[in-house]
Amino acid sequence: MTKAPSIRDLTATLGEQDVARVKRVLEGGVRIPAQPRVLEELRKLIARHELDVRLIARTVNQDPGLTAMLFKVVGNAAYRKHQPFESVEQILHAVGVEQTYRLAQAIALAGNAAVRKEQRVYEAFWARSQAVGELAMLIAEERIAVCNLFPDQAYLAGIFHACGVPLLLQRFPSYCREMRLGTPGHWANWREEDRKFNSDHAVVGYLVARHWCLPGFICDAIRHQHAMNELGDHESRSMVAILQLAIEVHARDQHMPNPEWDDVKGEVLAELGLGDDTLPEFVDDILERFRGGIQAGVS
Incomplete structure (x- = not known):
């Protein structure tokens, strides 16, 4: 097992404001696996x-x-x-x-990690993460000439991008209720997390990614998954774009809303070399391959 992460180790590349957020998370009792x-x-x-x-x-x-x-x-x-x-x-x-x-x-x-309480919420969370990871793999493979990112990297980012949610679920007894995670189609809002728990899943996910020695650009993508405009690095921006599109495709597949999409759509499509006219066909192709993979796994 790896030793417990130190604040110095985990904040080596962060700005002053993010360092303060990391300290709040660790001092607040969130345990990094x-x-x-x-x-x-x-x-x-x-x-x-x-x-x-x-x-x-x-x-x-x-x-x-x-x-x-x-x-x-x-x-x-x-x-x-x-x-x-x-x-x-x-x-x-x-x-x-x-x-x-x-x-x-x-x-x-x-x-x-296993969660004894709210087990159904936990299982639904990982099912969503698995789906987002697999969709991200397919998107990365299709756009490799544009982004130069690979399926294994996209899958890793897809699984880790929201891994802070179960850790916050374990740390705060009221988290599930406050974030309404038991409501179908409802997802944790990072602004609400920060306001109510002084933490958010992007920061916690970043800490896990750093502690597990993920590539730096994936760690940065996890940290800035809701603030793509703050990223100047091409690899990190491209990874966030892949993640955001994977989340949108998953939402469409599940016939559920994705409130963040309208705000990030322009940046995402530009980063991935897609347009409003080419997006529908691209999404249909990704979903066809994704659903085909599910069927193959069941049979």
Whole structure:
């Protein structure tokens, strides 16, 4: 297990205002989860450049749940050129070692903590995160020539982007009720979170991402997911655009409102090289592939 994060470690790249917000979160008792042992072993192997595929595959296979979910994720249409996969070694050869590690990080986070209370809300949250992650993978693959971001990176950002929600749910007994998370179609509003709990899921998600050693541009995208205009870095802006479009596509698929979309639509489409005229066909194609992946997973 990794050691508890220090404020200095987690705020190295932040401005003064964000440093103050991070201190409030940590001092407020929000607990940042540690990475599972298997991920720690994988991280150390990669850091030492020990990239023997057989050794890494054996390490992954120590966790049967992680292995099973890895096969499910690489069954996504974004990896259709490489399918079918019959072993972890095949996944590592086709997808890449570091890319597989990033997928494993996302999978591990989704299964990291259990919430005894509000279990249905927790399960619905992770179902949404999983869907947003898979949609982000498909969008990244389709727009790779424009954004130069890859499906594994987009999936990682999709799973982590709102991971602060279950941590706030665990920390504050009234969070679920105050944020109306039990209401179908209702999602946590970061401005309400900040006003009522002196925290918000973007800041908490950023802390988790930093502690789990995600790439810096993904951490920044998580932190600024609701403030894309504050990002000058191309990779981070593109990742936020992918996330925001994935959230909008998911909302359309579920026939639910997405209040943020009208405010960010212009920036998102410009960043992804899409227009009002091309968006409907693009969304239809993404949803067709997404639904096809769901059907394949069920059969």
